[in-house]
Amino acid sequence: MGKRRKDAVEKPPEGKSAREIIQGFFDEIHKIDGMDPDVASIIKHLWAENRLGSDELLAVLEKERARGNNNAKEED
């Protein structure tokens, strides 16, 4: 758990700026071993909107959990 697949995020080639490297990382986070697709989408979305902070992410993930629980109740 927590280990990346070897092909998930390649070692940054020389010449790439830090910004390009981190952008590449976020583009590929759904490939990280152990990463849930929904969580990956949320992180990507917040990153794209420049809102990726701890408070914001905690709030969005909590909403996502609540939504999941509500759906489960409805299914019951």
Place this chain on the structure above:
Amino acid sequence: MPKRKIKKLSISGFRGARYPAKLNFTNNCNSMLIFGANAKGKSSLADAVEWFFTGRIEELGKEGCTRSDYRHRLLGEDEETVVGIEFSESGLDSNFKLSASLRQAHSNETEGFEQYLEASKDELLILRHKELKQFVDQPKGKKRKRISKLIGMEGWEKIRDDMATVENRFDQLLEQERVRKEDREKEVAQLTDKETFSQKDCWEFAEKSAGVLGIEYKIRDLASLRKADEEAKAATATTERQAILAKLKSADAVLKKISEIPPQTTLFAQFAEKHNVFCSSTEKVLWAQLSALYRQGKSIIDSGYWDQDICPLCGLEIARQELTDHIKKHDDQIAEIQQETAQLDDSRTRAKKELQGIGTAVKEINDLDIEDFKQLEKLIISGSEVALKLADAKASAERRLESGSYIDVDGIEIDPKLAKMIVDAKNTLGEVQNKLDALTPTDAEKARIEAFQNLKTLSAHMAALEKTDAQISPLKRQFDSMKAFTSAFRDLRRETMGGVLAVISNDVSRYFLELHPHEGFDGVQLKFLPEVDGVEFHIYYKGEEITPPRKFLSESYLSGLGVCLFLATARVFNKENGFVVLDDIVNSFDAEHRADLARVLINEFKVFQLIVLTHDGVWFDLFRRLTQAGWQYRRINDWSYEDGLDIEQTPQDGLEDCRQATESGKVDYAAPKVRSFMEGRLKRLSYELGVRMRFKPGSMNEARMAGELLPEIRGYLKQRGFLDKVDPTCFNELEASSFIVNYGSHDRSLSPDAAGLTMGDVKFAMQRMCDLESLFRCSNCGKAVWKVRDQDYNMNCKCGRLSL
């Protein structure tokens, strides 16, 4: 896109540069080595570049200098401070100006220039000797921060910290849910009489309990458990019995409480007796009535505002003193009465509480939810009678002492009614308890009840456990994702930082080994240390790894490391600019390594434009001898507060400068320029012609002035018969001019006007110098007479018409 280099740098009115001073790096953007003795204004050049790019000079800011200190003190209100740079990319040329009102702005307002300027702000453009060891001496964490900033990774730390915060928060939430689940499982294990929780045990236990109730089917999950629980509830007989039992138990508790009430109202009787004793004294009742009035009258007298001989209460005439004495006399009596009434009030409160307690019990009789009890009817009647008597007793307890009326306890008759009610309650209690005994379940019924309750409890526990699992599952999913993210991000950061440091380390190591060849060093490496989130140098010396460098390296070596790091990082990270300014960095080196430093700069930075400032004359000469094409050399000839910087120029640039100075109309500005131009040109002539002069040591040799150089040149040329071939008039005129110009530019106590020096004199001198130089240039081929020269200094121009 090629990195930008500097073609021309001009400063005026900036710091120590009173008048325009220029550095022309040519269209090739050559590197330049500039020599200037201490306090000759070298740092103004480095400061100018910093100010141009950042709008401030950090080092001066630390010492409390502000924008006003960037302007030369002698600048007029209408004069601006200007630093102009012409770049290899012409669209970026700009003059940065600072007005007397301290407004500063670039003349180039294009978007492209603004972007270039912004991108350049984070680049390493200037290294001063003071800053050499700054990075080397920083703690590991700060080194890492500095490198992070340089490579644009400073925002990465925030992402790492934020994501770690989220991961930790999820870890805490998960732990809370796990503890909750464990507690619940322990309760279930206890219910099922097992040491540990297991679902299998739960289902077996549920099946067994359901079996007792006659519910026979497999329970293998929460749904089947819930179904069994519902069916158990449907066994209504059990629940009705429970309801009756509950009501009887409730009645049992109420009746027991009433049975224990004392049959006499003791506290009420005590209060009534005290009340009646008090009221039996007419005087006490009277004073009780008057006490409030007396107290009010006393406070009026005591206030001091009442100064009339009239009673403030009744209006009768009475001497004020007499009135005061009267009130004082009765004051103690009133205090005694008030103490007694306070005690009676306390007794009254306790009596009322006693009556309220009886009232509550009576009310509970009416609320009893039981039927078919013979004694209950009697109890209700006697309770009603007590309630009526209670109302009378309460009204009596409210009676005031001032009224003087008695309380007739016997007349109220509460105690006999209360005693009867208690007897009836005891009788009813006996009936209820008989019924309760009759309803006590059999062993079989007890087993069914227990089974029903077990099913109910187990169902609630298992539902709660399922809910907890439902909360844990997505939380765990999110926690695992965050853990995976932070781990991957940590790897990325380590790899990126490590990659960058590897590139820098290679360069730093190479430069350092060139600086210190054959001294036992194997290399230098910058390492990222994730455990402390820092960066540190590791020195490899004779097979041994040493860190931090200060453990082992002297100040000079640390300075060398600082230079190597600066140059390596500038080379890797400066994307916009291909030049760097090195301000007196040799200052921090020991003499042993000066030549090595020059060699590293010359050999390793051919693609860079280096602007190297130094006050070390030996290094300057050494450097000159080591360099080849692509380098220029300048000396700062002189500096004065009034005239500013006087930088050695090429003949063409020098002449151009002189022309501009003479056109400025400022004689005190033009005279030194022309003097400097003349001295420079005469030294050059002496050198090219091979004129021999009296020996002068060191800088005194360079400091020869026109008045000394001219006679030497003239004597040499006369000896070589050259003066016979040309018109020597210009020598005489130049000697006279140099005297005047020299006089005007050196003697500041003598104003140009007072000395009679005019712009005409200055222009005349400049022209005569040009005339003298033209004597040595062939009118046919245009080449100088020293174009072709042998070792005996026999020389001639290219075509041979002009010879010496």
